[in-house]
Amino acid sequence: MLTLSRVSRRYGETIALDGVDFVVPENTYMSLLGASGAGKTTLLRLIAGFEEPDQGEISINGERIDGQPTHLRDIGFVFQNFALFPHLTVAQNVAFGLRYRTNAPLTNETEIKDRTEEALELVGLTGFGHRAVSAISGGQRQRVALARTLICEPRIVLLDEPLGALDANLRSRMCDELKAIRERLGVSFLHVTGSETEALTMGDKVAVLANGRIMQTDAPDTLFSHPGNADAARHLNAWNIFDASLCRTSALDGMIAVRFDQMDVSAAGTGPADRPTLAAKYLTGEFNGPTALSFFRADDGTLFQIVDHLSQPRLPDLVEGQRYDLHFPPQALRQFHGAA
Numbered sequence: 001m002l003t004l005s006r007v008s009r010r011y012g013e014t015i016a017l018d019g020v021d022f023v024v025p026e027n028t029y030m031s032l033l034g035a036s037g038a039g040k041t042t043l044l045r046l047i048a049g050f051e052e053p054d055q056g057e058i059s060i061n062g063e064r065i066d067g068q069p070t071h072l073r074d075i076g077f078v079f080q081n082f083a084l085f086p087h088l089t090v091a092q093n094v095a096f097g098l099r100y101r102t103n104a105p106l107t108n109e110t111e112i113k114d115r116t117e118e119a120l121e122l123v124g125l126t127g128f129g130h131r132a133v134s135a136i137s138g139g140q141r142q143r144v145a146l147a148r149t150l151i152c153e154p155r156i157v158l159l160d161e162p163l164g165a166l167d168a169n170l171r172s173r174m175c176d177e178l179k180a181i182r183e184r185l186g187v188s189f190l191h192v193t194g195s196e197t198e199a200l201t202m203g204d205k206v207a208v209l210a211n212g213r214i215m216q217t218d219a220p221d222t223l224f225s226h227p228g229n230a231d232a233a234r235h236l237n238a239w240n241i242f243d244a245s246l247c248r249t250s251a252l253d254g255m256i257a258v259r260f261d262q263m264d265v266s267a268a269g270t271g272p273a274d275r276p277t278l279a280a281k282y283l284t285g286e287f288n289g290p291t292a293l294s295f296f297r298a299d300d301g302t303l304f305q306i307v308d309h310l311s312q313p314r315l316p317d318l319v320e321g322q323r324y325d326l327h328f329p330p331q332a333l334r335q336f337h338g339a340a
């Protein structure tokens, strides 16, 4: 189990991490979701030991690792650009860590060969060992990077936007593969990403990092349906977050949130009396295959998005520039206290 307690890191005036408390349990795929600049890479660099925190503690299974040199931490790191050695073959890249690690480097060629083949098999690259890394695909390079990390049997594997350099089809295939490889090994993965879809698909648990802090950590379905604060909700790209005073008849106040798929639309002035209702102007629509997204703007400038599933369409025909009533069942709303 990896534990961060009150970890802070500043760069001059910039507070990248501000008292982060975070736990990655054993045998878990943990996604860390955050916008650009949220501090995701900084967090990984502190865990790996490329940098040290200004404050706080980092430990694995109760043993402090902050302050220890990187090579003694037993942590694997997969970089976004894979960072392979271009002049070495696939097998030489994978074996590199075994030969040159500070802690008990291997010199027995048979053992190195066997371990390399095992690692390549684990990531589905049996038979690719002799290839140059320039002569394999992006997805295969990703797997070489993973094999090179896994061969040293790290206590935890950190993956920094590992799918970012891959095209969309490959990304979804690698999602499945990464999960399967992790399950086979039983070692925890900490995967950072700016994509909510990737975070929710991959993670047994998902943590949201914003303003230098972990805002929420939960199972993906719990986080998606029950974000605990506006910051967590904003990262899921599925919730309208707005001031309750926009609703005509509501006794609510503060910031509330309603999921894109739980809002309905009626002609102006015809919203049902038993539902919280607000007025907004229809801006435009967007088709995404099985779903359609409609955009509205309320009088205070708040943008609303409503998702319609094409198999069960529920929105009327909409005219751009015209005002409508947006409404929702009272039980669909989540109310947040304190966060804006």
Ligand SMILES: Nc1ncnc2c1ncn2[C@@H]1O[C@H](COP(=O)(O)OP(=O)(O)OP(=O)(O)O)[C@@H](O)[C@H]1O
Residues within 6 Å of the ligand: 011, 012, 014, 015, 016, 034, 035, 036, 037, 038, 039, 040, 041, 042, 043, 194
């Ligand atoms: N070496 C540095 N010197 C100064 N500021 C830095 C340094 N490294 C990071 N920062 C700042 O710290 C904040 C967090 O950066 P970090 O790279 O951790 O974010 P990130 O969530 O990984 O972003 P991205 O998704 O864009 O890679 C940013 O405001 C960044 O500009």
